Amino acid sequence: MEFELSENHRQILELLKWLAKEKLRPLGLEYDKKEEPIPPDHPFFKEIKAMGIGIGVMGGDDGGEKTEAESRLKSMLGDKQNPMLATLSILAAEILAWGDQGVFMSFPGPGLASPPIRIMATPEQKKIFYDSFKGDEPKWGAFALTEPGAGSDVARIRTTARKEGKYYILNGEKMYITNGARAEWVVVFATVDPKLGRAGHRAFLVRKGTPGFKVSRIEKKMGLHASETAGLLFEDCKVEEEFLLGGEEYYKSKEGFKGAMETFNMTRPAVAAMAIGIARAAYEYTRDYFAENYMLNAVSPFASRVRAELERMKRKLDIARLVCVRAAYLMDMKKPNAKEASQAKAFAPPIALDVVSKCVELLGEEGTLEYHHIVNKAYRDIKIFDIFEGTGQAQRIVISKRLFASKGKPTEWTETT
Ligand SMILES: Cc1cc2nc3c(=O)[nH]c(=O)nc-3n(C[C@H](O)[C@H](O)[C@H](O)COP(=O)(O)OP(=O)(O)OC[C@H]3O[C@@H](n4cnc5c(N)ncnc54)[C@H](O)[C@@H]3O)c2cc1C
Missing domain, CATH: 2.40.110.10 (Butyryl-CoA Dehydrogenase, subunit A, domain 2)
Structure with a gap:
């Protein structure tokens, strides 16, 4: 793989990083404490709609009429020099999930309805559907x-x-x-x-x-x-x-x-990248906690265990991200990616679960006693990633079918990717 994000794409990712830190993170903690979904009339939804976010960022482009902000964002995304939209979506998904996955899943817009509409709907159906998302009201x-x-x-x-x-x-x-x-x-x-x-x-x-x-x-x-x-x-x-x-x-x-089912080839790597985003939030909190408590330079058996665990977490998250990016990159290159998409979905969530679980363990009381603590929350948020968008077991069945696609004869070893 060889790719370079364009300046426009970098700017979009910077905007999303700001949004994740300043808006998604505090809102996510607030509604975790309330233990209820953000109401649809929450002003945050109008705010992000006005920014043009929520309709095209997650690869959910549409053909509907857009507000000025949406058009601006769309033109930044649609850089012909660098058609890396699937890869960009993976990076965006990780960033927004790092902020808060529950808030991210609540973003207004066509959402998960969009992939089947794009693939299956008639032009008239597309127009009715996407036109109804016009205007300032979040839908x-x-x-x-x-x-x-x-x-x-x-x-x-x-x-x-x-x-x-x-x-x-x-x-x-x-x-x-x-x-x-x-x-x-x-x-x-x-x-x-x-x-x-x-x-x-x-x-x-x-x-x-x-x-x-x-x-x-x-x-x-x-x-x-x-x-x-x-x-x-x-x-x-x-x-x-x-x-x-x-x-x-x-x-x-x-x-x-x-x-229509093939839309999963796009969404599975993105969902896997979300798991990485949640785990990275827990990892960064744990790393900073020990750095602030002068543990990372200490000479003690516990400090060296903390350093070794943090290294292992970072290495695994980096590898998992690459597996997700590979699946998206193949899609950007218009190459088949069904096996790689399932591999990303089978691989990243268990790694993310393991990382978050290790963070809870290392933090001791800090990670376990405070229920709404960011790391405790990550532990409760992460498990579902091995379940929705196709469970881990289901992905392994899909992958193994592809390995032995030809009447039980192994096909994989002949591949070079
Ligand atoms: C927060 C959340 C949001 C969701 N959002 C949506 C949504 O927007 N739209 C939607 O349609 N669905 C949604 N889902 C549903 C989700 O996609 C399903 O939960 C998922 O597909 C698993 O189905 P299930 O829960 O019925 O489990 P089951 O399919 O009953 O599986 C139970 C267990 O058995 C295992 N299993 C099943 N079959 C096999 C097999 N052949 N071999 C080995 N193991 C097997 C599974 O891996 C799993 O561990 C959501 C779920 C949650 C929790």
Whole structure:
């Protein structure tokens, strides 16, 4: 890999570093103490919308009309000399998660709804969707795939879509949906016939307020308190047929729906980079704590253990970051990256968990007694990274399938990457 970030990209990362330190970190600690999500009418959301952040930074570009600030940021991002947007997103994700991951996940904008829209939606659907994010008011999008009986194995989704005249009638339940209660639009995955497996899957754009679409609960979590995680109910929810993503034709080829799943090749390395951001925050706190307490230069068995542990943490985080950057860089180079994306997701979160856990251990009382301490908080925030966006086990299955793709015959050893 050989790349150089442009001056524009560096400026964007500097802006995000400032935002992470001055805004995300204090807000994240505040809502961790409150143990509730930041309300949608919090002034912070208007503030970042006015800065142009929240729509395009995480690779979620769109085609919708933009405010002046959004256009300025977009033109800085779209530097033709240096088309490194996926790589830039990885670096941005780490920085913002370093500030606070729960706040970062609450950023207004199309969010996780954007990747399936970009890949599957018709031009008319894209226009309706993205145009609704225009203006000064913060709005959210959400992605609803997981159900009580279907997480890793998406073929098991049981939310049904029954065609009736010009409508689809949705019935079922979704759980753990990020920003699901505040979302203007939710991309909902359902099945027209559970017996068909993936071939029966359809995705719908469901707007807030559609009769039969209800928020059943807001989850109480051990970490990421600032972020809203909702349960959604669909009871005879009537969705106009023009909101079937991509239209019926799209699903005639199985490849189409598979294409939507390939958006994970972008999002998995970014989620892995977020785990690195959280762990780096804990590592830096621990390093500075011992530096301030004159421990790092001391001659004692404990001081040399602290130095050795800090070195090991830094080395592992640096390696994990490289694995994430490689997956994104391949995407920027328009090369296949499915295996590398899963490797990043399988590799970085356990490293991050290990680093944070070691920080708690080294800090002793400082790290364990104060519940809302930044390192304690990191410990509660980090575990989920080995679960959402595909669990660690699921990634290992994906990777091993690719290693033995040819009827059990090893393919990997012939590769040079
Ligand atoms: C904070 C948060 C936010 C989320 N946001 C969203 C969202 O916005 N939209 C959305 O759709 N979902 C969201 N999710 C759901 C998340 O993607 C799922 O939790 C995840 O996919 C795992 O599914 P599950 O919880 O049903 O676990 P399961 O799939 O039931 O897995 C349970 C355990 O079994 C293991 N396992 C499962 N199958 C196998 C196998 N074949 N071999 C070996 N081990 C296996 C898993 O690795 C895991 O350890 C979110 C979850 C959380 C906690």
